[in-house]
Amino acid sequence: MPPSPDADAAALPAAGARLAVAASMSVPASSASKRKLGVVFWIAVAWICLVVVMAVFAGLLPIDGPDNLSYLSKLGSSFSHPFGTDELGRDLFSRVIFGSRVSLEVGFGSIFLGLVAGGFAGLIAGYMRGIFDAVTSAVANVILSFPALLLLITVAAFWGRAWWKITLIIAIIATAPLFYVVRSSTISFAGRDFVLAARTMGASRWRIVTREILPNVMPAAISFGLIGVAIAIVAEGTLSFLGLSVAAPTPSWGNIIAEGQSSTAASDPWIWIWPTLIMFMTLLALNIAGDRLQRFFDVREGRL
Amino acid sequence: MTVSDPATAPQSAATAAPRPGPGGIAAAPLPPGLFHDGAVLTVEHLVVEFPAPRGRRVHAVSDVSFDVRDGETLGLVGESGCGKSTTGRAIIRVDRPTSGRVVFDGTELTALGPEALRRARTRIQLIFQDPISSLNPRRRVRDIVAEPLAIWQRGTPAEREQRVRDAITAVGLDYDAAADRRPHEFSGGQCQRISIARALMLDPKVVICDEPVSALDVSVQAQILNLLEDMKARYGLTLLFIAHDLAVVRNISDRVAVMYLGRLCELGPSDDVYARPAHPYTVALLASIPEPDPAAARNVTPIAGDIPSPIDPPSGCRFRTRCPFAQQRCTDEVPPLTAIGPERFVACHFPLATSGPRSSAGSAGSSPEPAPPIQVDTPPTAP
Ligand SMILES: Nc1ncnc2c1ncn2[C@@H]1O[C@H](COP(=O)(O)OP(=O)(O)OP(=O)(O)O)[C@@H](O)[C@H]1O
Ligand code: SF4
Ligand SMILES: [Mg+2]
Numbered sequence: 001m002p003p004s005p006d007a008d009a010a011a012l013p014a015a016g017a018r019l020a021v022a023a024s025m026s027v028p029a030s031s032a033s034k035r036k037l038g039v040v041f042w043i044a045v046a047w048i049c050l051v052v053v054m055a056v057f058a059g060l061l062p063i064d065g066p067d068n069l070s071y072l073s074k075l076g077s078s079f080s081h082p083f084g085t086d087e088l089g090r091d092l093f094s095r096v097i098f099g100s101r102v103s104l105e106v107g108f109g110s111i112f113l114g115l116v117a118g119g120f121a122g123l124i125a126g127y128m129r130g131i132f133d134a135v136t137s138a139v140a141n142v143i144l145s146f147p148a149l150l151l152l153i154t155v156a157a158f159w160g161r162a163w164w165k166i167t168l169i170i171a172i173i174a175t176a177p178l179f180y181v182v183r184s185s186t187i188s189f190a191g192r193d194f195v196l197a198a199r200t201m202g203a204s205r206w207r208i209v210t211r212e213i214l215p216n217v218m219p220a221a222i223s224f225g226l227i228g229v230a231i232a233i234v235a236e237g238t239l240s241f242l243g244l245s246v247a248a249p250t251p252s253w254g255n256i257i258a259e260g261q262s263s264t265a266a267s268d269p270w271i272w273i274w275p276t277l278i279m280f281m282t283l284l285a286l287n288i289a290g291d292r293l294q295r296f297f298d299v300r301e302g303r304l
Numbered sequence: 305m306t307v308s309d310p311a312t313a314p315q316s317a318a319t320a321a322p323r324p325g326p327g328g329i330a331a332a333p334l335p336p337g338l339f340h341d342g343a344v345l346t347v348e349h350l351v352v353e354f355p356a357p358r359g360r361r362v363h364a365v366s367d368v369s370f371d372v373r374d375g376e377t378l379g380l381v382g383e384s385g386c387g388k389s390t391t392g393r394a395i396i397r398v399d400r401p402t403s404g405r406v407v408f409d410g411t412e413l414t415a416l417g418p419e420a421l422r423r424a425r426t427r428i429q430l431i432f433q434d435p436i437s438s439l440n441p442r443r444r445v446r447d448i449v450a451e452p453l454a455i456w457q458r459g460t461p462a463e464r465e466q467r468v469r470d471a472i473t474a475v476g477l478d479y480d481a482a483a484d485r486r487p488h489e490f491s492g493g494q495c496q497r498i499s500i501a502r503a504l505m506l507d508p509k510v511v512i513c514d515e516p517v518s519a520l521d522v523s524v525q526a527q528i529l530n531l532l533e534d535m536k537a538r539y540g541l542t543l544l545f546i547a548h549d550l551a552v553v554r555n556i557s558d559r560v561a562v563m564y565l566g567r568l569c570e571l572g573p574s575d576d577v578y579a580r581p582a583h584p585y586t587v588a589l590l591a592s593i594p595e596p597d598p599a600a601a602r603n604v605t606p607i608a609g610d611i612p613s614p615i616d617p618p619s620g621c622r623f624r625t626r627c628p629f630a631q632q633r634c635t636d637e638v639p640p641l642t643a644i645g646p647e648r649f650v651a652c653h654f655p656l657a658t659s660g661p662r663s664s665a666g667s668a669g670s671s672p673e674p675a676p677p678i679q680v681d682t683p684p685t686a687p
Contacts, residue, residue, distance in 0.1 A: 193438035197499075200396055200430050201452045201506065202422045211451075215442035 041292040044285035051282050055100045064091040066098040066251050083274045086259065096275050099251035102163055102240070103279070107233040109167040111225050114174030119221055122179040126186025127209050136179065143176035152235055156244040163246055166239060170232045181224045185217045219297040226290030230283045237279060253279045334369055335643040338571075343371035344542050345395065345428075345510055350404035352387070352394045356615050363614050364390040366566040367404075369641065372510065377536065377543040379557030379574065381550055381589070383611060387566040388546045389433075392512045395544070396428050397421060409509060426456070429503035433515040435495035439487035445472070445498055446483040452505040471501040474538075475531060493524035500531060504539060511536075512544045517552060529556055550589055554578055559647070562586050565622040566614055568641060572648040582644055582655040584627045621653065629654050 054061065083092035118140075125133040155169050189195065190213060198208050233253075239245040240254020253275045260272025339346055352365040365387040372378045380388050393399040395406050397413060406413045411424055432438040439448055446468055447454075453464045472479045475497040487495055496516060503511055513532065517525040533556060536543055547553045553560055553574070560577050562570040562585065570583040581587045609626045612618055621639050624630040633653050641651045 193432040193434060194440040196398060197430065197432070197438055197502070198451065198455075200398065200425050200428075201455055201502075202426050203451070203455050207455065211443075212440050216440070 037292055037296050040288060041296075044288040044292070047281060047285040048289060051100055051278070051285075052104060054097050055104050058094075058097045058101065061094075061097070063094040063097070066090060066095045084268070084270055086256075086271050092256075092271060092274055095251040095256055096253070096278050099253045099256050099275065100278070100282075102246050102250070102252035103233045103236055103254075103282075105163055106167045106170060106236040106245075107229040109164075110170035110232045111174055111178075111228045113167070113171035114178045114228065115221060115225050117171070118175035118178035119182045119217075121175075122182030123186050123209055123214065123217065125179070126183040127190050127205070127213060129187075133183075137183070140176040140179045143173060144180075146173070148173050149235065149238065152239060153242065153244060156239050161239075161245055161247060166236060166245055170235055174228055174232060178221065178225065178228065182217055182221050185220045186213055189213050189216045219293065223290045223293035223297065226286050226293065230286035230290075233279070233283060233286075333640065335641055335649055337643055337647070338369060338641065338649060339371045340373050342374055344374045344409055345372040345544070346405075346407040347371065347391070347395060348405040348407070350391065350394060350406065351402045352390050352399055353402045354399075360615050363566050363617050364399075365394060366617075368563070368566075368568045369404075370561050370568065370571055372542055372544055375540060375542055376558040377545055377556055379553030379560040380544060380546045380563060381548060381553050381560060382563035382569075383589075384548055385565075385611060385614065386563045387614070388548070388563055389514050391563070392430065392514050392544060392546055395512065396425050396430065398430075426452070426506040427508050428510045428512065429506065429508040431496070431499050431503050431511060431513045431516045433518050435492050435499055435516075435519060436487060438499050439495055441487055444484050444486060445490075448487070448498060449502045449505060452502065456506070467505065468501075471504055472498070474504075474535070475501045477501075491524075492520050493528060496520065496528050497531065500528075500535060504535060507539070508541065510542045510544065512546070514546045515548065516545075518547065518549070525552065532556065550578075562589065565611060565617055567622050568651060569623065570650045570652075571641070572645075576645075576648060580657075582648065582650040582657075583623075583652045584629055584656065585623045587656060588626075621651075 083096060085091055086095070121136045121140075125136045151173065152166075152169055156166060159165055159169075195208060195212050198212050203211070236245055236252070237254040237257075240252040241258045243255070243258065245254060246252050256275040257272045257279075260269075260275070334348075339348075348369050350365055350368045354362040354364055356362045368387075368391060370378070380391065382388055390399055394401045395408075395413070397406075397416075401414055404414070408424065408428060411420075413421065413424060416424060443451075446465075449468045449471055450464050453459060453467065458464070459467065468483075469479045472482055477494065477497055482490075482494075482498075487498070490498065499516075516532065517528050520528060529552070532543065532545075535541060543556075545553060545556055550560075557574045559572060560570075560574045561568055562577070562583065564585045570577060570581065570586045572582075577586060578590065581590055612622070612625055618625050618635075620636055621627070621630070621634040624634040627634065631654070637653065639651045639653045641649050642655075644650050644655055
């Protein structure tokens, strides 16, 4: 190109006055961005782990079977029966632990299924948009507009009370909100420049969704899922309480509470207080863990 | 290669919307000398429109033509919202051009199928304005930089690691300290270095830098600009450098293209354009640079008023609502891009003097046939 004769006249102060590029830029040794989840979060997680471990290894614990009738023991708590026994002489501690199995299976199982199905659909709908998005969103909307508990009670009453059936029904209901969470999170990340960068580098759609978007959507999905587990446990507990979940000899939190409130046992409120308390603590822990996790990731993303 | 094949009509010229005002997008003939033999990237009558509510359209880029020669840096400047990013994105077809052609290294990008486009795009890379948003917060730096190689399965894992190490070192970061960290642990400038390293992994020919330093501290801007120049020299890159800041562009560009509201106003060698701006908008832009600038015409009032909406741009010359020299003709006719000197092009009915008082240029320009250049080989772009 022709050099202009009086170019120098217009010379602006060189904004790019050459600074030698430092041979090796220092990288921050420790980042100030490592936010803490807080001790409450870890207590909540510890509680959830404890409840899960106890439920999984209930058979190995040095406790009576949940159906073991020990007529000799008193109702109140003792060393061998920390929560006491119910009016039939069954160890309440054991019943609460064995009863947690149903709640946890239904709670975690249904949300896991819902997360896999809803999350997968949400990722694809959020990234591809278009007709798939329109159809799946419409379906999710329909599911959301059912009165969930009523639906659950009706289906449980007519279809059956096996735990996997209840898990499946709750999973279907949970798919809709989980779909929306993953979808909206996907949409927000799909607009980020790093997704565009991956596209221009030639990444396939599958690769973009799995490598770029999924890891970013995961935290929101998991924290929301934890809260979902709490809601599912409440739903199962409600069915149990109404006698619409697992059948009588098998304990579940809901049916222990229901039995504890039946007239013969009304004299000893601990029979329903203990399972209620454990259930409440578990729900609280799930909510706290989910909430803290969500805020933790919000803060980190807020920085970006 | 000269873009001069009249048989290749723009892909979807027929879909171009009817324009307000006379002499719309349709085929303002291009001045001779606008395109160069051996240009790596040629943009011809590029139009990008987005749908807007109530059936209207955002005229983000309207009939923009320029080329970028091998090894040069072309600066693309203009106010926010004038369509600079859209131009850059349309070149690599991230935004779909409504009409027009983009030819890269002999290949018409606008005519490629998905797989061919995917392949061709590896040789044009983008560097973004927001250095943090352009890096995946959940991935480690080594994976981010290695991603292009992983996508294309280039080399063995060991070779890839070595290349990543070289690239990260080349952009001035310490590989061992940086490799296993995630983007949020770095400053904006450092993130931009990582982006540059990533962009270079596929050995691109052209790098489109979309305001790569606008989001950075002033103290860091110069470092990143220097790094870009170093990389350009080392890897023989051609840069399309987008910025809204003329001062930044001036130092890095061989030529500048000035855009206003979706249209190209002026194009020419940087020093020349800065010394003797011909378009009133360029003058105003230069006048708005804070540094003392003896060459810029001081008698021109800085830009008054707001940018009109690109949904409903002014007829004729889009700058007329803010131009101190606007006349009736500016409302009626779209000023075509016209050669006003060697390598100098301006789209104005009354360009400011490039070698004399403005009045003479004005009277020359006001003749009914504005400086009719001998039109040789530019094709009509729309019926
Ligand atoms: N996807 C889109 N849909 C609708 N309108 C868009 C879209 N992308 C850009 N626009 C509009 O097109 C116009 C040009 O946008 P563009 O981002 O290219 O401007 P720019 O010159 O890069 O501005 P900036 O300096 O702010 O980055 C703007 O009015 C913008 O609102
Ligand atoms: S064409 Fe008219 S309105 Fe547009 S810049 Fe030139 S003088 Fe101003
Ligand atoms: Mg932009």
